[in-house]
Amino acid sequence: MRVAEAEVKQLAESAIAQDARAGARLITLIESGASDLYPALSTLYAAGGHARIVGVTGPPGAGKSTLVDQLIAYYRAANLRVAVLAVDPSSPKSGGAVLGDRFRMSQHYSDAGVFIRSMANRGALGGLARSTPDALVVLDAMGWDIVLLETVGVGQSEIDIMRHAGAVLVLQTSHSGDALQSVKAGLLEIADIFVVNRASEPDAQRTVRALREMVHVDAERRGEAAWPVSVCETEALTGEGIAALAASIERRFTYLTDNPKARAQLRHMQVRVHMEAIAAGIVAARLTDRGGAGAPGSDVVADVAARRRDLYATARALVGGDD
Amino acid sequence: MRVAEAEVKQLAESAIAQDARAGARLITLIESGASDLYPALSTLYAAGGHARIVGVTGPPGAGKSTLVDQLIAYYRAANLRVAVLAVDPSSPKSGGAVLGDRFRMSQHYSDAGVFIRSMANRGALGGLARSTPDALVVLDAMGWDIVLLETVGVGQSEIDIMRHAGAVLVLQTSHSGDALQSVKAGLLEIADIFVVNRASEPDAQRTVRALREMVHVDAERRGEAAWPVSVCETEALTGEGIAALAASIERRFTYLTDNPKARAQLRHMQVRVHMEAIAAGIVAARLTDRGGAGAPGSDVVADVAARRRDLYATARALVGGDD
Numbered sequence: 001m002r003v004a005e006a007e008v009k010q011l012a013e014s015a016i017a018q019d020a021r022a023g024a025r026l027i028t029l030i031e032s033g034a035s036d037l038y039p040a041l042s043t044l045y046a047a048g049g050h051a052r053i054v055g056v057t058g059p060p061g062a063g064k065s066t067l068v069d070q071l072i073a074y075y076r077a078a079n080l081r082v083a084v085l086a087v088d089p090s091s092p093k094s095g096g097a098v099l100g101d102r103f104r105m106s107q108h109y110s111d112a113g114v115f116i117r118s119m120a121n122r123g124a125l126g127g128l129a130r131s132t133p134d135a136l137v138v139l140d141a142m143g144w145d146i147v148l149l150e151t152v153g154v155g156q157s158e159i160d161i162m163r164h165a166g167a168v169l170v171l172q173t174s175h176s177g178d179a180l181q182s183v184k185a186g187l188l189e190i191a192d193i194f195v196v197n198r199a200s201e202p203d204a205q206r207t208v209r210a211l212r213e214m215v216h217v218d219a220e221r222r223g224e225a226a227w228p229v230s231v232c233e234t235e236a237l238t239g240e241g242i243a244a245l246a247a248s249i250e251r252r253f254t255y256l257t258d259n260p261k262a263r264a265q266l267r268h269m270q271v272r273v274h275m276e277a278i279a280a281g282i283v284a285a286r287l288t289d290r291g292g293a294g295a296p297g298s299d300v301v302a303d304v305a306a307r308r309r310d311l312y313a314t315a316r317a318l319v320g321g322d323d
Numbered sequence: 324m325r326v327a328e329a330e331v332k333q334l335a336e337s338a339i340a341q342d343a344r345a346g347a348r349l350i351t352l353i354e355s356g357a358s359d360l361y362p363a364l365s366t367l368y369a370a371g372g373h374a375r376i377v378g379v380t381g382p383p384g385a386g387k388s389t390l391v392d393q394l395i396a397y398y399r400a401a402n403l404r405v406a407v408l409a410v411d412p413s414s415p416k417s418g419g420a421v422l423g424d425r426f427r428m429s430q431h432y433s434d435a436g437v438f439i440r441s442m443a444n445r446g447a448l449g450g451l452a453r454s455t456p457d458a459l460v461v462l463d464a465m466g467w468d469i470v471l472l473e474t475v476g477v478g479q480s481e482i483d484i485m486r487h488a489g490a491v492l493v494l495q496t497s498h499s500g501d502a503l504q505s506v507k508a509g510l511l512e513i514a515d516i517f518v519v520n521r522a523s524e525p526d527a528q529r530t531v532r533a534l535r536e537m538v539h540v541d542a543e544r545r546g547e548a549a550w551p552v553s554v555c556e557t558e559a560l561t562g563e564g565i566a567a568l569a570a571s572i573e574r575r576f577t578y579l580t581d582n583p584k585a586r587a588q589l590r591h592m593q594v595r596v597h598m599e600a601i602a603a604g605i606v607a608a609r610l611t612d613r614g615g616a617g618a619p620g621s622d623v624v625a626d627v628a629a630r631r632r633d634l635y636a637t638a639r640a641l642v643g644g645d646d
Contacts (some may be wrong), residue, residue, distance in 0.1 A: 038635045045634050137634075155478025267628040272610055275627070278638035279606040283599055304598070305590040311368050312361045315601035320643025 003034055012040035015142050016047045020115055023142045030134045031119050033127070035285060041137055048140030051083075052253055055165030056150045057158050057187075062171035063197040066236035068148050069108075073239075074246050075146050076113055083144035086118040087132055087151045087161055115144060129160045130281050133274040136164055159190055163273055166266065167252040168192045169245075172211065174204035188218060191229055193248050199233035199241065208233060227255050227262065283318055326357055335363035338465050339370045343438055346465045353457045354442050356450070358608060364460055371463030374406075375576055378488030379473045380481050380510075385494035386520040389559035391471050392431075396562075397569050398469050399436055406438040406467035410455055410474045410484055438467060452483045453604050456597040459487055482513055486596055489589065490575040491515045492568075495534065497527035511541055514552055515575050518568060522556035531556060550578050550585065606641050 008029070014022035026044075029037060054071070056064055068084060075082045108114040119128060119135060132149075139147045149165050151158040162168045170191035194211045196204055208231055215229045230248050234241035256263040287301070303309035331352070337345035349367075352360060377394075379387055391407060398405045431437040442451060442458060455472075462470045472488050474481040485491045493514035517534045519527055531554055538552045553571050557564035579586040610624070626632035 038639065042633050042635045046630060049630055155480060157479040264625070264628070268624050271624050271628045271634065274634065275610060275624070275638040275641060276603065276606055278635060279642045280599065280603050282639060282642050283602040283606075287595055287598060301591050301594050301598070302587070305587070305594045307369060307372055310365050311594065311597060312365045312601060315598040316361070316605060318598060319602045319605050319641075 003029060003036060005036060005039065008037060008040040009043070012043045012141075015044065015138060018143055020112070020142075023115065023138050024117060026138045027117055027119070027135045030131050030138070033131075033281075037134075041134060044137050044141035048137060051136075051140040051144050051147045052167070052249075053136060053140075053147045053149055053165045054249055055162040055168040056148055056171065057152075057162055057168070058171030058195075059173065060152055062173045063236045064150055064152070064171055067169075067171065067195065067197060067234065067242075068150055070234075070236050070239050070242045071146075071148060071246065072108060072114055074242050076108075076111065079113075080145040081113045081143065082146045082148065083115040083139045083142070084117065084148045084150060085132070085135055085139060086116070087128055087149065088118065088120045115139070115142070129157055130277040132161050133164050133270075133277055156186075159186055160273070162190050164270055166256060167249050169195050169249070171195045171197055172207055174198050174201040174207055188214065192227060192252050193229065193245070194231045195234055195245060196231065197234050197236050199235060204233070225259070225262070227252065279319075286318055326352060326359060328359060328362065331360060331363040332366070335366045335464075338367065338461060341466055343435070343465075346438065346461050347440060349461045350440055350442070350458045353454050353461070356454075356604075360457075364457060367460050367464035371460060374459075374463040374467050374470045375490070375572075376459060376463075376470045376472055376488045377572055378485040378491040379471055379494065380475075380485055380491070381494030381518075382496065383475055385496045386559045387473055387475070387494055390492075390494065390518065390520060390557065390565075391473055393557075393559050393562050393565045394469075394471060394569065395431055395437055397565050399431075399434065402436075403468040404436045404438075404466065405469045405471065406462045406465070407440065407471045407473060408455070408458055408462060409439070409441040410451055410472065411441065411443045438462070438465070452480055453600040455484050456487050456593075456600055479509075482509055483596070485513050487593055489579060490572050492518050492572075494518045494520055495530055497521050497524040497530055511537065515550060516552065516568070516571050517554045518557055519554065520557050520559050522558060522564065527556070548582070548585070550575065602642075609641055 008026075011022045011026050011029075015026055026037075026040070056068055056071075058064055068086075072082050072084065108116065117135075119131065136147065136149065149161065151161050168190050170187045170193070172194060174196065194215065196208050196211065198204060199208065211231045215231060219226065219228060230251075232241060232245045232248055234245055236242070256266065300309065300314060304311050304314055331349075334345045334349050334352075338349055349360075349363070379391055379394075381387055391409075395405050395407065431439065440458075442454065459470065459472065472484070474484050491513050493510045493516070495517060497519065517538070519531050519534065521527060522531065534554045538554060542549065542551060553574075555564060555568045555571055557568055559565070579589065623632065623637060627634050627637055
């Protein structure tokens with residue numbers, strides 16, 4: 001998709017002026033892989049840096065949607081402007097409304113202080129991991145105080161997406177085996193706060209104890225200066241425990257403010273991952289331009305596939321280098 | 324890791340001459356992200372193109388290891404040389420032996436016609452999806468007739484890795500809900516052959532019927548020229564159904580031989596994905612060189628993180644372009 005530069009420039013300015021429709025349109029353009037967005041994204045990036053990005057992930061059925069709803073209500077009561085970006089990397093073909101948007105929208109639909117948006121995988125390799133940080137740049141520039149970044153599932157894609165959050169909440173169901181699954185799935189590495197939802201269910205206390213023990217052991221490995229991962233208990237249906245969870249999230253951001261080194265490390269990793277995503281998008285576009293339609297002789301990819309042309313030299317040429 | 328060019332060249336030549344130790348060493352270098360491997364990989368790529376790469380994926384507990392063991396035994400009885408590459412994207416931190424190598428090695432350890440190797444995620448973003456196709460280039464050049472490419476799990480990473488196989492087997496347990504889960508996880512899009520293992524268990528026939536119905540509906544959408552996805556039943560513990568499964572795999576490769584257009588499409592996608600992976604590796608290395616250690620003023624990433632330097636312009640400069 002190609003869009004006029006003037007139109008995109010106008011959209012960026014409107015988004016910075018908190019025009020929700022302009023922001024939504026920009027995210028749609030990002031999701032569709034529109035080219036020519038860079039000048040606008042640069043403008044938006046320069047305007048941002050203030051939003052608190054809170055990641056929410058965990059297995060299906062852990063109660064993420066309900067929890068996100070409660071967090072929206074909590075932050076709205078504190079008069080903060082809240083955006084939700086719900087990313088579903090596990091649905092390569094759905095492409096439509098996901099993650100119970102409609103349910104949530106029914107509650108917050110008429111509230112101009114809430115913005116809810118979902119993105120699903122449109123089949124491109126690594127597509128969502130590439131477009132998510134750009135979408136966050138838009139939301140950040142729009143001046144939302146809190147951005148709730150929600151993913152479904154516990155795979156590598158979800159972990160990659162969670163890297164862009166300043167505070168990562170990993171939800172657990174009350175099944176006692178889940179603590180171990182979290183370790184296996186690498187969630188212990190990315191969790192800033194574990195949340196055991198439906199904490200009153202029979203097995204929940206065992207899960208809480210298992211997580212606390214796990215977090216304790218891991219803290220010794222990480223050392224004193226590291227963020228102390230916490231374990232929160234909630235009943236998202238009733239709202240119990242939400243205030244304590246919000247306080248834990250607040251402590252996480254205070255920790256980042258008070259620890260310049262930890263904050264710099266996090267920002268460094270996020271910028272690096274985002275730059276790699278932008279570069280990957282450019283490479284993919286070049287491959288389409290150079291190796292796509294055209295005379296048979298000019299089809300670079302077909303020549304490589306037939307081993308008439310060297311794969312590695314061609315790939316290096318794509319990034320304009322000889323390293 | 325830097326290695327001498329002469330040493331790598333020698334390793335490539337030895338691997339092409341079917342020296343298993345040289346091949347194993349090259350895969351270790353690829354896994355560790357060694358630089359300076361391109362000339363050797365080009366040599367290996369030119370020597371390959373003959374191996375049949377059979378992907379095997381599915382949820383944990385579906386019996387992949389046992390099935391792979393049976394397939395090894397089947398192909399060895401037919402006097403074919405077999406390599407196994409077991410990739411575990413879900414273990415960012417394990418880094419060691421995965422997927423029951425030891426069990427399998429006990430059975431095939433002394434057989435020079437079998438090569439078993441595992442790779443685990445070493446924490447780099449997209450690291451395994453990047454290194455897997457290079458490792459397959461090594462195995463292909465080594466002249467293995469069959470390469471069994473095994474992954475654990477059903478996430479986007481596993482799907483990305485399976486793209487490099489010519490025939491993709493998706494295992495299902497006998498739980499009847501799994502068919503639907505497969506659709507949700509996008510496995511229907513990548514499966515060439517569904518395998519219901521432990522087909523004699525109570526719920527298995529319902530799963531088989533559900534898969535057949537699903538595959539039937541999907542076939543109408545794909546059209547007549549498309550590969551007809553099959554559903555095989557096995558008892559990997561006893562070996563029942565393995566010969567029929569192997570025949571189904573054989574039909575898949577015959578289909579690719581007989582349908583140049585389908586084969587070209589598959590190869591085109593694989594080459595494209597591989598070139599993107601190579602380009603991504605180069606970009607990551609450049610970022611480390613340019614934005615890593617050094618005087619504070621030269622730290623590009625830190626400048627971007629502090630918004631003193633534009634994120635998008637810097638990322639575009641990384642790939643040497645102004646598009």
